[in-house]
Amino acid sequence: MFLQQLINGIIIGASYALIALGLNLIWSITDIPDFSQGGIYVITAYVAYFAVKLAGFPFVLSLLLAMVVGAAMAFCIERFLYRRFTGHGRIQLLCAIALFFLLSNLAILFWTAKTKIFPSYLPGGLTLFGLMVSYQRIVVLVVALALFVAVYLFIMRTKIGKAIRAASQDREAAEVVGINISTVNSAVFMIGGALSATAAILISPLYSVFPTMGDLPLLKSLVVVILGGFGSVAGVLIGGLGLGIVESLGGVYISAAYQHGFTFFVLILVLLFFPKGLFGRV
Amino acid sequence: MTDTVLTKKQRQKRTRTRNLIIIAVVLALLAILPQVTSDYITYVAVLAIIYAILTGSYDLTTGYTGPLTFCHGAFYGIGAYASALLTLKAGFPFWVAFPLSGIMVFIFAAIIGYPGLRLQGHYFAVTTFFFGHFIYLVILNSVSLTNGPMGLRNIPPPEGFLGITFTSLNSSYYLIFIFGVIAVAFLYFLVNSGIGKILISIRENEELSQAIGVNTALYKVLAFSIGAGIAGLAGSLFAHFFRLLHPTTFAWMTSEMVVIMALVGGLGTLIGPIIGAGIVTLILELMRFAPEFRFIIWSVALIAVLIIEPRGLMGLVRRIQGGKK
Numbered sequence: 001m002f003l004q005q006l007i008n009g010i011i012i013g014a015s016y017a018l019i020a021l022g023l024n025l026i027w028s029i030t031d032i033p034d035f036s037q038g039g040i041y042v043i044t045a046y047v048a049y050f051a052v053k054l055a056g057f058p059f060v061l062s063l064l065l066a067m068v069v070g071a072a073m074a075f076c077i078e079r080f081l082y083r084r085f086t087g088h089g090r091i092q093l094l095c096a097i098a099l100f101f102l103l104s105n106l107a108i109l110f111w112t113a114k115t116k117i118f119p120s121y122l123p124g125g126l127t128l129f130g131l132m133v134s135y136q137r138i139v140v141l142v143v144a145l146a147l148f149v150a151v152y153l154f155i156m157r158t159k160i161g162k163a164i165r166a167a168s169q170d171r172e173a174a175e176v177v178g179i180n181i182s183t184v185n186s187a188v189f190m191i192g193g194a195l196s197a198t199a200a201i202l203i204s205p206l207y208s209v210f211p212t213m214g215d216l217p218l219l220k221s222l223v224v225v226i227l228g229g230f231g232s233v234a235g236v237l238i239g240g241l242g243l244g245i246v247e248s249l250g251g252v253y254i255s256a257a258y259q260h261g262f263t264f265f266v267l268i269l270v271l272l273f274f275p276k277g278l279f280g281r282v
Numbered sequence: 283m284t285d286t287v288l289t290k291k292q293r294q295k296r297t298r299t300r301n302l303i304i305i306a307v308v309l310a311l312l313a314i315l316p317q318v319t320s321d322y323i324t325y326v327a328v329l330a331i332i333y334a335i336l337t338g339s340y341d342l343t344t345g346y347t348g349p350l351t352f353c354h355g356a357f358y359g360i361g362a363y364a365s366a367l368l369t370l371k372a373g374f375p376f377w378v379a380f381p382l383s384g385i386m387v388f389i390f391a392a393i394i395g396y397p398g399l400r401l402q403g404h405y406f407a408v409t410t411f412f413f414g415h416f417i418y419l420v421i422l423n424s425v426s427l428t429n430g431p432m433g434l435r436n437i438p439p440p441e442g443f444l445g446i447t448f449t450s451l452n453s454s455y456y457l458i459f460i461f462g463v464i465a466v467a468f469l470y471f472l473v474n475s476g477i478g479k480i481l482i483s484i485r486e487n488e489e490l491s492q493a494i495g496v497n498t499a500l501y502k503v504l505a506f507s508i509g510a511g512i513a514g515l516a517g518s519l520f521a522h523f524f525r526l527l528h529p530t531t532f533a534w535m536t537s538e539m540v541v542i543m544a545l546v547g548g549l550g551t552l553i554g555p556i557i558g559a560g561i562v563t564l565i566l567e568l569m570r571f572a573p574e575f576r577f578i579i580w581s582v583a584l585i586a587v588l589i590i591e592p593r594g595l596m597g598l599v600r601r602i603q604g605g606k607k
Contacts, residue, residue: 027404031403031404032404033404033407033408081585084589085588088592089403089404090350091588091592093350093404093407094350094541094545094584094588095584095585095588097352097411097538097541098581098582098584098585098588099581099585101535101538101577101580101581102577102578102581102582102585105574105577105578105581106578108574109574109575109578215415219411219412219415222408222411222412223412226405226408226409258419258420258423260415260416260419261416261419261420263412264412264413264415264416267409267412268397268409271397271398271401271405271409272397
């Protein structure tokens with residue numbers, strides 16, 4: 001039981017960490033807590049669902065399609081909305097929240113509130129310590145870790161990555177030395193959109209697709225960003241996994257009804273004692 | 283020089299008289315409303331007044347003092363449930379439960395606001411968003427106390443006195459109307475008092491305000507808690523007027539609705555959010571036939587307001603009047 005919940009916590013935590021990684025990049029560079037990622041999460045889940053169900057795409061292809069759609073949505077949102085409000089943080093935040101509500105309610109309008117079952121793409125499972133863990137769950141973890149490594153390498157090794165790091169440290173100085181901030185913005189938003197889409201598609205086969213599916217992952221990953229602190233890839237990973245585990249174990253051993261409330265307690269406690277996050281730089 | 287000053291003064295005086303006349307006319311219209319219209323419109327008016335109190339109190343926190351919050355619907359909900367439970371389970375009369383619910387929400391908000399308002403940047407806004415959802419979960423899941431998703435029923439109406447009873451629609455309309463006037467007047471005098479000026483100074487430049495000796499942390503918590511307390515009172519009115527409560531009434535959509543009402547009218551103007559509350563309530567009722575469009579249109583409206591005029595209707599009015607600040 002304990003082990004089962006631990007594994008569940010790690011899997012769900014890995015999905016939070018994926019969304020949080022994108023949110024963290026976006027937040028640290030543009031100072032926007034990008035709630036619209038929660039909407040992208042929902043819409044891309046439906047895109048992948050229909051790609052598999054109606055067009056008969058294989059899972060990997062629909063995942064890639066969803067990532068492209070997610071990146072394109074995030075790109076457009078940044079390019080055509082947030083960029084208008086550069087320098088007006090409150091307006092950007094309000095706009096992000098409005099977009100989140102808009103996208104998840106569009107999902108209700110287009111596809112009704114009814115839950116859609118995402119077809120299983122990989123039957124079977126692995127027996128670990130006498131415990132059956134389905135391959136689909138393992139895939140979540142493996143893909144999440146792979147993407148973390150990929151994003152880390154991208155930020156550390158490529159030229160755009162270097163520009164992103166510079167911009168996250170000091171936006172104005174980066175601009176002064178000739179870094180194209182608008183490219184950096186587009187890059188982080190596209191990464192964010194693709195990561196949110198990935199998290200959604202990896203989780204959908206386990207928890208199905210419905211219009212409010214983005215609410216809790218969004219809130220949890222925002223908390224992960226706050227816990228992990230800005231600009232810390234490791235902080236996001238540890239924060240995400242930790243939150244997943246706390247929530248999963250708390251749901252079983254303390255109270256199932258308040259499973260999602262624990263996140264709030266964790267957040268308040270951390271903010272009380274570490275107002276700058278656990279691994280925070282800013 | 284003296285000339286321009288005089289004309290400015292005269293102009294101010296004229297605007298003030300004009301505003302007073304508008305206010306008097308609106309109050310008079312609201313006062314005769316239940317006598318001349320159908321019950322349905324009276325219900326809508328009650329809702330509009332409750333939302334006006336709610337949005338006005340939100341303006342105190344966010345419009346005048348600065349921090350963006352997304353949990354006003356939660357305070358509204360706590361007030362509603364506290365008041366309903368105090369009358370239903372503890373047997374308190376409404377006249378005791380009503381102020382108590384406001385005080386409880388005030389204390390609650392102070393507990394949240396004290397650590398929360400120290401946070402920099404968008405941290406606090408995100409935290410309040412989460413807090414709002416957390417309260418919704420508590421209301422939904424504490425089945426033994428709040429009856430969970432089944433909601434609360436048979437909440438007693440306010441007890442009558444001096445031969446007036448509040449069981450009929452019209453008499454309770456007047457009760458809520460009077461509370462609405464008191465709440466708005468209180469907010470008006472608060473934001474125009476010395477305290478209001480301190481709050482505005484915090485909004486405009488917190489560091490400078492601190493530098494001239496203002497205990498900004500204290501005033502921020504105070505504004506946040508008073509705003510929340512009034513929202514709690516509005517919740518109590520809602521509970522005892524409609525006599526049934528459901529958790530979804532206080533889900534985060536309510537918080538978003540408050541934000542939209544305030545923005546449509548124009549944050550930091552008090553009158554703007556109240557007008558915004560009226561307009562949005564009206565739109566809400568007109569759209570009763572298509573509830574699934576409601577949030578979509580709100581969200582689009584919010585984005586449109588942000589693009590066209592982030593200062594809302596009051597900003598538009600000012601712009602039309604010739605770009606005066």
